[in-house]
Amino acid sequence: xxxxxxxxxxxxxxxxxxxxxxxxxxxxxxxxxxxxxxxxxxxxxxxxxxxxxxxxxxxxxxxxxxxxxxxxxxxxxxxxxxxxxxxxxxxxxxxxxxxxxxxxxxxxxxxxxxxxxxxxxxxxxxxxxxxxxxxxxxxxxxxxxxxxxxxxxxxxxxxxxxxxxxxxxxxxxxxxxxxxxxxxxxxxxxxxxxxxxxxxxxxxxxxxxxxxxxxxxxxxxxxxxxxxxxxxxxxxxxxxxxxxxxxxxxxxxxxxxxxxxxxxxxxxxxxxxxxxxxxxxxxxxxxxxxxxxxxxxxxxxxxxxxxxxxxxxxxxxxxxxxxxxxxxxxxxxxxxxxxxxxxxxxxxxxxxxxxxxxxxxxxxxxxxxxxxxxxxxxxxxxxxxxxxxxxxxxxxxxxxxxxxxxxxx
Numbered sequence: 331x332x333x334x335x336x337x338x339x340x341x342x343x344x345x346x347x348x349x350x351x352x353x354x355x356x357x358x359x360x361x362x363x364x365x366x367x368x369x370x371x372x373x374x375x376x377x378x379x380x381x382x383x384x385x386x387x388x389x390x391x392x393x394x395x396x397x398x399x400x401x402x403x404x405x406x407x408x409x410x411x412x413x414x415x416x417x418x419x420x421x422x423x424x425x426x427x428x429x430x431x432x433x434x435x436x437x438x439x440x441x442x443x444x445x446x447x448x449x450x451x452x453x454x455x456x457x458x459x460x461x462x463x464x465x466x467x468x469x470x471x472x473x474x475x476x477x478x479x480x481x482x483x484x485x486x487x488x489x490x491x492x493x494x495x496x497x498x499x500x501x502x503x504x505x506x507x508x509x510x511x512x513x514x515x516x517x518x519x520x521x522x523x524x525x526x527x528x529x530x531x532x533x534x535x536x537x538x539x540x541x542x543x544x545x546x547x548x549x550x551x552x553x554x555x556x557x558x559x560x561x562x563x564x565x566x567x568x569x570x571x572x573x574x575x576x577x578x579x580x581x582x583x584x585x586x587x588x589x590x591x592x593x594x595x596x597x598x599x600x601x602x603x604x605x606x607x608x609x610x611x612x613x614x615x616x617x618x619x620x621x622x623x624x625x626x627x628x629x630x631x632x633x634x635x636x637x638x639x640x641x642x643x644x645x646x647x648x649x650x651x652x653x654x655x656x657x658x659x660x661x662x663x664x665x666x667x668x669x670x671x672x673x674x675x676x677x678x679x680x681x682x683x684x685x686x687x688x689x690x691x692x693x694x695x696x697x698x699x700x701x702x703x704x705x706x707x708x709x710x711x712x713x714x715x716x717x718x719x720x721x722x723x724x725x726x727x728x729x730x731x732x733x734x735x736x737x738x739x
Contacts, residue, residue, distance in 0.1 A: 350694075
């Protein structure tokens, strides 16, 4: 008995994956009994909604404020941040295009379009993204307004310098508390995923399995196109260097990121790759790479865009041009704070879906394969970090072509 109590639990991703399988089985075998535990899924979704506003608020403010003063960042910092935002802005349309082309949720919509939550979202005026009343934005939990407000406060803290230190310290303390709560909610994910998957499967049968497999294919294809197409084009355009040499040099970091699903944990390997394989100067590597780990989330933004279209297709919701723009902007802005959220990817995803009024029930299905999706998007994030670092080093004259062009050992 003592051994059972002290035995270490499987990793959370494996628990969620098992819960997804059990949920599918329970929905197929016991469709008339899912109401007994279906409320667990409602509780899980409710907790995600509860955390969304405070989590994105403290994450973005803390992330921007941690960059230091604008004077200290200088030209190199502006280059890095601009390029990181550019790579993310390129990734999002690729994700949207892949989702529209493959249409992972199409074919399931006829059965789901009658659900009460499947209400077509209204067109959103870009002016509505501005928080005219910051307090009302926080109370109402308007996703885009909260994100814009967080960015403005973060920039204000950076400009205020030492005068804003008490506020930044308080926000960092609040961040620690919210992250701790988020960690608890993430540990409850297996229960929520089991309940959501069983209810959806009981309602719509085994037809739900195929769209999930198509979702995984779509995310992987989008990431491959962005990494070896979009990032390669940027490297060639801004540096004129061989893209083959670049990908050879960062292969080890990609493999570690893919297997560990942590960009921060891969940072030492990425640092070694760009310095010893690509010839990036130490000063650039030590500054630009950590910034990328904080704000650059190419793969995550691409994944969120794909899932948003996937959910709309599943629920038979027709998105208009304004909705796609809103999804793109939300993915771009939310990605700034996403890296600072330990295990909070589902919370950020709920913000993206909420921005255009999409139902959150499908999160349970996405969470079940999140580990598989996380492998691709983390490798994509790290690839973007390395690409931007190389471009900045080349522009600053801190890249050794001799090391970069050296043949593989």
